[in-house]
Structures are given as C-alpha cells and as structure tokens.
Amino acid sequence: xxxxxxxxxxxxxxxxxxxxxxxxxxxVATIKIPNIIRGLSRxxxxxxxxxxxxxxxxxxxxxxxxxxxxADIRSYPNVDAIYTDESEWVQPxxxxxxxxxxxxxxSLTLVLIAPLSANTLxxxxxxxTDSLLSSTILAxxxxxxxxxxxxxxxxxxxxxxxxxxxxxxxxxxxLLNELMGGADGWVEELQTISKGLACGDVGQGAMATWETIVxxxxxxxxxxxxDSGDDE
Amino acid sequence: xxxxxxxxxxxxxxxxxxxxxxxxxxxVATIKIPNIIRGLSRxxxxxxxxxxxxxxxxxxxxxxxxxxxxADIRSYPNVDAIYTDESEWVQPxxxxxxxxxxxxxxSLTLVLIAPLSANTLxxxxxxxTDSLLSSTILAxxxxxxxxxxxxxxxxxxxxxxxxxxxxxxxxxxxLLNELMGGADGWVEELQTISKGLACGDVGQGAMATWETIVxxxxxxxxxxxxDSGDDE
Amino acid sequence: xxxxxxxxxxxxxxxxxxxxxxxxxxxVATIKIPNIIRGLSRxxxxxxxxxxxxxxxxxxxxxxxxxxxxADIRSYPNVDAIYTDESEWVQPxxxxxxxxxxxxxxSLTLVLIAPLSANTLxxxxxxxTDSLLSSTILAxxxxxxxxxxxxxxxxxxxxxxxxxxxxxxxxxxxLLNELMGGADGWVEELQTISKGLACGDVGQGAMATWETIVxxxxxxxxxxxxDSGDDE
Ligand SMILES: Cc1cc2nc3c(=O)[nH]c(=O)nc-3n(C[C@H](O)[C@H](O)[C@H](O)COP(=O)(O)O)c2cc1C
Ligand SMILES: Cc1cc2nc3c(=O)[nH]c(=O)nc-3n(C[C@H](O)[C@H](O)[C@H](O)COP(=O)(O)O)c2cc1C
Ligand SMILES: Cc1cc2nc3c(=O)[nH]c(=O)nc-3n(C[C@H](O)[C@H](O)[C@H](O)COP(=O)(O)O)c2cc1C
Numbered sequence: 001x002x003x004x005x006x007x008x009x010x011x012x013x014x015x016x017x018x019x020x021x022x023x024x025x026x027x028v029a030t031i032k033i034p035n036i037i038r039g040l041s042r043x044x045x046x047x048x049x050x051x052x053x054x055x056x057x058x059x060x061x062x063x064x065x066x067x068x069x070x071a072d073i074r075s076y077p078n079v080d081a082i083y084t085d086e087s088e089w090v091q092p093x094x095x096x097x098x099x100x101x102x103x104x105x106x107s108l109t110l111v112l113i114a115p116l117s118a119n120t121l122x123x124x125x126x127x128x129t130d131s132l133l134s135s136t137i138l139a140x141x142x143x144x145x146x147x148x149x150x151x152x153x154x155x156x157x158x159x160x161x162x163x164x165x166x167x168x169x170x171x172x173x174x175l176l177n178e179l180m181g182g183a184d185g186w187v188e189e190l191q192t193i194s195k196g197l198a199c200g201d202v203g204q205g206a207m208a209t210w211e212t213i214v215x216x217x218x219x220x221x222x223x224x225x226x227d228s229g230d231d232e
Numbered sequence: 233x234x235x236x237x238x239x240x241x242x243x244x245x246x247x248x249x250x251x252x253x254x255x256x257x258x259x260v261a262t263i264k265i266p267n268i269i270r271g272l273s274r275x276x277x278x279x280x281x282x283x284x285x286x287x288x289x290x291x292x293x294x295x296x297x298x299x300x301x302x303a304d305i306r307s308y309p310n311v312d313a314i315y316t317d318e319s320e321w322v323q324p325x326x327x328x329x330x331x332x333x334x335x336x337x338x339s340l341t342l343v344l345i346a347p348l349s350a351n352t353l354x355x356x357x358x359x360x361t362d363s364l365l366s367s368t369i370l371a372x373x374x375x376x377x378x379x380x381x382x383x384x385x386x387x388x389x390x391x392x393x394x395x396x397x398x399x400x401x402x403x404x405x406x407l408l409n410e411l412m413g414g415a416d417g418w419v420e421e422l423q424t425i426s427k428g429l430a431c432g433d434v435g436q437g438a439m440a441t442w443e444t445i446v447x448x449x450x451x452x453x454x455x456x457x458x459d460s461g462d463d464e
Numbered sequence: 465x466x467x468x469x470x471x472x473x474x475x476x477x478x479x480x481x482x483x484x485x486x487x488x489x490x491x492v493a494t495i496k497i498p499n500i501i502r503g504l505s506r507x508x509x510x511x512x513x514x515x516x517x518x519x520x521x522x523x524x525x526x527x528x529x530x531x532x533x534x535a536d537i538r539s540y541p542n543v544d545a546i547y548t549d550e551s552e553w554v555q556p557x558x559x560x561x562x563x564x565x566x567x568x569x570x571s572l573t574l575v576l577i578a579p580l581s582a583n584t585l586x587x588x589x590x591x592x593t594d595s596l597l598s599s600t601i602l603a604x605x606x607x608x609x610x611x612x613x614x615x616x617x618x619x620x621x622x623x624x625x626x627x628x629x630x631x632x633x634x635x636x637x638x639l640l641n642e643l644m645g646g647a648d649g650w651v652e653e654l655q656t657i658s659k660g661l662a663c664g665d666v667g668q669g670a671m672a673t674w675e676t677i678v679x680x681x682x683x684x685x686x687x688x689x690x691d692s693g694d695d696e
Contacts, residue, residue, distance in 0.1 A: 028557065028563075031559070058553055058556065058557065059557060061556050063556035063557070063558050064558045064559065066559070067558065089290050092290065092293050092295035093260065093290065093291060093295070094295055094296045094299065095263070095296065095298070099260075099392075102392055102394075105394060117593075118591060118593055118602055119591075119592060119593040119594055119599075121591070122590055122591035122592045122593070123592065124400075125400070126354055126358055126400075126404075126590055126592075127350060127351075127353070127354035127398075127400040127401055127403070127404045128351060128354045128355065128358075128360065128592065129349075129350055129351040129354070130351055135351075138350055138395050138398055138400060138401065139392055139394050139395045139398075140394060140398065141394045142394070142397070142398055142399065143397075145394075145397060146393055146394045146397070146435065147394075160563075160566055160603055161610055162566075162569060162603050162604060162605045162606070162609075162610045162611075163602050163603045165606070165607075165609060165610070166591075166602055166603075166604065166606055167606060167643060167644070168588075168589070168590075168591040168602060168643060168644070169591055169602065171591070171643065172590075172591045179399060179400060179403070180399070180400070203610065321522050324522065324525050324527035325492065325522065325523060325527070326527055326528045326531065327495070327528065327530070331492075331624075334624055334626075337626060356632075357632070358586055358590055358632075358636075359582060359583075359585070359586035359630075359632040359633055359635070359636045360583060360586045360587065360590075360592065361581075361582055361583040361586070362583055367583075370582055370627050370630055370632060370633065371624055371626050371627045371630075372626065372630065373626045374626070374629070374630055374631065375629075377626075377629060378625055378626045378629070378667065379626075411631060411632060411635070412631070412632070
C-alpha cells in the first residue's frame with residue numbers, strides 16, 4: 001500500500017467515505033494542521049489525505065508539543081495517508097500505472113490548502129507545477145467536464161504582514177480571485193485575519209483560525225448537518 | 233569529453249553535421265523519445281543532443297521495453313550526448329570557460345521540446361530558468377541578432393486533459409503564442425491531439441504522434457528532401 | 465551563533481553599524497562580489513551579510529584567484545555572515561523563534577543584489593519565493609508601513625546578451641520597473657552595460673562595474689560623505 005500511493009488512492013475511491021485533501025505549504029501556520037485534523041475527528045465517515053510541500057514538512061518534525069511528527073499525525077483519526085513530493089515517483093512509472101496527482105483529483109471531494117504560502121500562491125496563478133501539491137491543483141477538473149462534477153479548492157493564505165502587503169503578493173491574490181475564483185470559479189479564499197504574528201510583526205496576514213477552517217470544511221462537505229449530534 | 237560538456241558542444245559546431253537539440257520535460261509522453269530518435273535514424277548527417285529535466289529522467293530508467301535507460305539511448309544512432317541539469321555545473325566555472333546553455337544555443341539549428349510539460353511551459357512564458365532546458369530556451373537568439381541567423385524552437389505540449397483544459401494552462405499557451413509565437417516569433421507549437429490518455433482520462437492534451445514530430449523536424453531541418461532515397 | 469542565524473541577525477540590530485545585505489544570484493558576474501566587498505572595506509562602520517543562491521555559490525569555490533571560497537570571503541573586512549538557502553532551516557522552528565528572512569528585512573538598511581540573474585528577476589516579479597533571497601525580497605517593507613522606514617533594494621542585472629535581449633526578459637524588466645520601481649517604488653535597477661561577455665558574445669547584458677556598484681551603495685547608505693578622508 002505504502003508502496004504505491006496512486007493505486008491506494010484509486011482503490012479508496014469506492015470505500016464509501018467522504019474524501020478530503022488537506023494540504024499545507026511552508027508557512028508557520030502549518031502547525032495548525034493537527035488542530036484542524038482533531039477538529040474534524042467527530043466525523044467518522046471522513047477520510048483525510050495530507051499533502052505537504054518540503055517546506056511545510058519542516059514545521060512538523062516533533063520539535064514541540066504542538067508540532068507533532070508526521071508519524072504521529074498519521075495515527076490521528078481519519079488520516080489515511082500523508083504524501084510528500086517524493087510520493088509521486090515512488091514507483092518507476094510504466095504505461096497504465098496510475099498517477100498520484102491525477103488519482104487525487106479524481107478521488108477527492110474537496111481540497112483545502114491551509115496554510116497557502118506566498119510561494120505556492122504564486123505558483124498556482126502562474127501555472128508552475130514543481131511539487132505534488134501544485135500538480136494536483138493544476139490537474140483540477142475546474143468545471144466538472146472531465147469527472148462530471150465540479151469540485152472546489154479552498155485556500156487559507158498565511159504570511160508575514162510585509163509579505164502580505166507587498167504589491168506583488170496582492171497582485172497574485174487578485175489574479176487568484178480573477179482567474180480561479182468568483183461565481184464560476186473553483187477556488188475560494190478564506191481571508192487572512194489581523195493579529196500578532198509568529199514573526200513578531202502585528203498586522204494582516206495571519207491564517208484564518210482553525211475553527212473557521214474546520215467549519216468551512218464541514219460546510220462544503222455537508223458534514224456538520226449529517227453528523228451533528230454525533231458523540232464521537 | 234564527458235568531463236566538459238560545454239567544450240564538447242563548442243567543438244562539435246564544426247563537425248559538418250546538422251544539430252538538433254531534442255528535449256523532454258516531465259510528461260508520460262517522454263516515453264516517445266526513443267521512437268522519435270529511431271524515426272530520425274535514416275539521416276546519417278544528423279547529430280542529436282538530448283536534454284532531460286529531472287522529472288523527464290524518471291520515465292527512462294529501463295523499467296519497460298518501451299522505456300530504455302539513458303545509457304541505452306546514448307547508443308542509438310545519431311545520439312551524441314545526453315544532458316541533465318547537473319551537466320551545466322560539471323566543471324567549476326572559471327573566466328573564459330564555455331557555458332553549456334550558451335554553447336547549445338550557438339551550435340544548434342533547432343530545438344524540439346517533446347513533450348513540453350505544463351510546468352516547463354509556465355517557466356518558459358514567465359522567464360523562470362532553473363534548469364538547463366529553461367536556461368537554453370531563454371538564452372535563445374530570438375531574432376538572429378546575436379548569431380546572425382534566426383532559429384526555431386518547436387514544442388509539443390502533452391498533459392492530462394484536466395491540466396490542459398485548466399484556464400491557467402490555457403492562459404500560458406496563449407502567452408506562449410502571443411509572446412514567442414506568430415510570424416515574427418521563434419516558437420512553434422505542435423498542437424495536442426485528442427485520445428485516451430495514460431492516466432485513464434479521455435480528451436484533448438495528448439502529445440502529437442511521434443511520426444508528426446519526426447516529420448516536423450525533417451521539414452524544419454530540410455532533411456526529408458536531402459536524404460530521401462537514402463537507404464540507411 | 466552560526467547555530468542560529470536568525471537570532472544572530474536580530475542581535476546585530478543594536479550593534480550601531482550600518483547593515484548591508486549583499487546578495488548574488490547565479491550569474492558569472494558573481495565573481496565581482498570579492499571586488500565589491502573589498503571596495504567597501506574603507507568603511508569601518510559597515511556590516512555586510514552575504515546571501516547566495518545555490519547557483520551563485522558555484523562561482524565562489526576557490527577555483528581561481530579571482531574566485532575565492534566562501535570561507536575566504538567570510539574573513540574579509542566587514543563580512544559578518546554568509547547565508548545560503550539552508551540557513552533558513554538550520555534550527556527546527558518553534559513558536560516564538562526568529563525567522564531569518566524576516567530578521568534580515570528588519571535589520572537591513574539596504575539590499576543590493578549583484579548580480580541579479582534572469583531567473584531571480586523572474587521570481588521577483590512573479591512572487592515565487594523558493595530561496596532565502598527571494599523570500600527576503602518578498603518580505604520587504606515596501607512602503608515603510610511595518611518597520612516605520614522605507615528602504616530600498618538595488619539590483620544589478622547581468623546576463624548573456626541573447627538572454628538579455630529575449631522579449632521574455634525584457635517583459636520581466638518592464639514588470640520590475642512598473643510594479644516595484646519608479647518614484648513610489650522600492651527597487652532601483654543599475655542598468656547593464658555593453659561589453660565582451662564571459663560567454664564570448666559581445667553586447668548588452670553585462671553587469672554594471674563593481675566601482676559603479678560600490679559608489680551606488682555608498683551613496684544610498686550615506687557612507688561616502690561620512691567616511692571620506694578616512695584612511696582605513
Ligand atoms: C521559519 C519560517 C517561517 C515561514 N513562514 C512563512 C509564512 O508564514 N508564509 C509564507 O508565505 N512563507 C513563509 N516562509 C517562507 C516559505 O517557507 C518559503 O517561501 C518556501 O519556499 C515556501 O515553499 P512552499 O510554497 O513550497 O511550501 C517561512 C520560512 C521560514 C524559514
Ligand atoms: C507519472 C507522472 C506523469 C506525469 N505526466 C505529466 C504530463 O503528461 N504532463 C505534464 O505537464 N505533467 C505531468 N506530470 C507532472 C510533472 O512531472 C511535474 O509537474 C514536474 O514537476 C514537471 O517538471 P519539468 O517541467 O521540470 O519536467 C506527471 C507526473 C507524474 C508523477
Ligand atoms: C557557467 C554559468 C554561467 C551563467 N551565467 C548566467 C548569467 O550571467 N546570467 C543569468 O541570468 N544566468 C546565468 N546562468 C544561468 C543561471 O545560473 C541559472 O538560470 C540558475 O538557475 C539561476 O539560479 P538563481 O537565480 O537561483 O541564482 C549561468 C549558468 C552557468 C552554468
């Protein structure tokens with residue numbers, strides 16, 4: 001199973017679960033991933049696959065209580081797999097073999113990228129796909145033409161105030177909303193909030209709270225209604 | 233020779249041959265490279281240098297009959313060198329030493345990128361040059377001002393239907409044709425075709441057939457006419 | 465100290481010195497870095513921190529007299545630290561820990577990127593931040609809102625004539641000046657000059673001379689006036 005991530009995802013498609021791709025790129029807010037997963041643990045029918053960029057993985061190495069290792073997170077409820085960039089190339093590809101970023105797109109009902117770094121944002125809007133996460137995003141079925149249903153990507157940007165206020169970042173956020181967002185779009189932004197940041201600066205750029213993110217996931221997946229009253 | 237790729241290319245400039253740079257980026261269609269090379273083997277006066285991105289190299293590791301290793305391909309007729317990103321930095325550069333991506337641009341009559349991945353397409357139109365292939369493309373003498381003759385880059389895009397249909401990819405293809413293509417341009421696109429893709433999806437996005445690609449190369453290099461009737 | 469670069473930078477903020485970030489990306493003109501540093505050695509109150517991209521580091525390995533190793537350069541007057549991409553991740557980050565590219569932005573009075581490669585230029589204008597240098601640039605306090613004073617980034621582009629003349633590069637230079645330059649901007653370009661280039665081509669694209677660069681730094685930092693007559 002661990003030997004062929006793409007085949008594993010393909011098989012999971014028929015497991016009767018609701019499939020969420022939770023992704024993190026290299027912001028300090030990656031340390032909220034455990035909270036998000038635990039916040040979703042009351043939904044027994046949810047399957048979570050976690051994708052981390054190499055930068056994001058730096059934040060989850062077990063260096064503090066609130067920063068468990070990936071091995072620890074793998075044992076959390078609902079977590080069915082954790083992927084890094086290497087996962088795409090685990091098995092030398094031959095004709096007919098499934099491709100991880102394609103199988104992810106087919107299997108998943110929703111992608112949530114929290115945090116979305118300034119860098120991964122820039123790669124999204126310009127079409128650079130040099131990581132598993134950026135490849136999955138560009139392979140998205142943006143209008144439902146390929147898989148028959150239109151599915152969403154939610155993003156929660158998170159960065160230092162100066163990086164957030166930089167006109168280059170603002171231009172990329174504008175491109176995100178113009179090219180991929182809006183009524184016909186497939187990307188929805190969970191706005192940043194204003195607070196004291198990890199870097200000591202104060203201001204706009206902090207990621208939406210994990211509670212907001214959990215609520216947004218539940219809303220999109222119709223989980224809250226279905227499982228409310230659930231005591232797991 | 234293998235110790236100084238840039239010098240090797242500089243020397244080959246006077247070997248009386250027609251020089252083709254065949255490049256592949258990280259699409260499944262990289263497995264058509266052997267067919268393209270064999271399809272050109274009837275032209276004895278052709279010298280082929282192959283450039284692979286690191287992703288493309290994954291597809292040619294000898295994992296199947298149709299996917300020979302790079303060592304195997306090196307022994308095919310007309311193949312005079314195979315370069316990967318490391319080739320640029322093999323020798324610590326000192327003043328006066330030749331530079332691989334510059335020597336390639338000077339020596340080559342034509343570059344054919346087949347397949348062109350969504351990622352390398354994005355890097356081309358945005359000017360990102362973090363690989364030997366993308367550096368060679370940006371160092372191209374786009375109007376013949378530097379080397380005295382205007383030379384072309386042919387590209388054969390290849391990707392999953394959803395990736396191809398994504399508005400971000402379509403925007404990059406439009407930029408490619410607007411900024412680098414057209415009558416005054418230096419890049420020509422060999423359109424994708426519609427068929428069952430390696431990933432199981434059906435639709436637009438597949439690379440032009442290798443026969444089409446071979447014919448396009450022969451046409452641009454004036455090979456078909458010159459060598460027709462050749463019995464090699 | 466070497467164990468926590470971000471903390472080291474934070475502490476240096478109160479050392480009473482003028483702080484310059486000197487950065488080099490992967491152009492041959494990186495070999496002018498030693499000249500620039502020596503050209504500034506008559507200013508005893510100047511602290512220089514050097515940032516190199518991985519490509520730039522290839523040019524300073526001690527392979528020639530004019531290309532000393534980084535260890536040699538570390539011992540030059542005024543050089544207080546040398547950073548590469550790994551420097552950001554030396555210590556596993558935990559809440560409250562300083563972040564190198566943020567501390568650099570806070571501590572520095574001026575950034576000078578010489579040479580600025582075509583690739584790092586493209587990443588700057590598109591917001592790609594996959595290196596310490598590009599992260600520092602995007603985290604810049606572009607209008608002084610965050611740190612209370614507006615500070616400049618000077619860039620000295622350097623590339624092969626064909627790469628420089630390429631419409632894609634010209635488009636990126638235009639974006640640089642439109643988006644980040646001008647009277648309200650925070651980036652100033654030191655124009656390339658025309659001469660015989662390291663690659664054998666002749667034409668526009670060479671980096672401004674190191675004397676020009678040293679003079680520009682002195683001017684921006686108000687050093688020339690203050691230290692003129694100084695006999696160090
Ligand atoms: C300690 C630390 C904290 C960082 N925090 C952020 C952040 O909050 N937001 C952001 O956009 N980048 C942040 N960065 C910079 C990114 O990690 C860097 O741009 C990286 O290349 C992003 O890669 P990715 O988008 O592939 O994950 C941080 C870097 C470090 C070293
Ligand atoms: C098995 C496999 C097949 C892939 N096929 C394609 C493809 O056909 N087209 C494409 O644009 N990307 C494809 N990708 C994604 C690219 O390999 C990825 O975006 C990579 O970073 C491209 O790098 P390059 O442009 O430097 O070669 C594939 C990835 C994998 C793992
Ligand atoms: C010997 C050599 C010399 C190079 N000189 C230049 C140059 O002068 N300008 C440039 O833009 N790129 C030049 N390049 C290409 C860059 O090194 C390459 O695009 C690299 O990815 C830049 O990375 P960076 O921007 O992260 O430093 C050179 C490459 C080599 C191998």
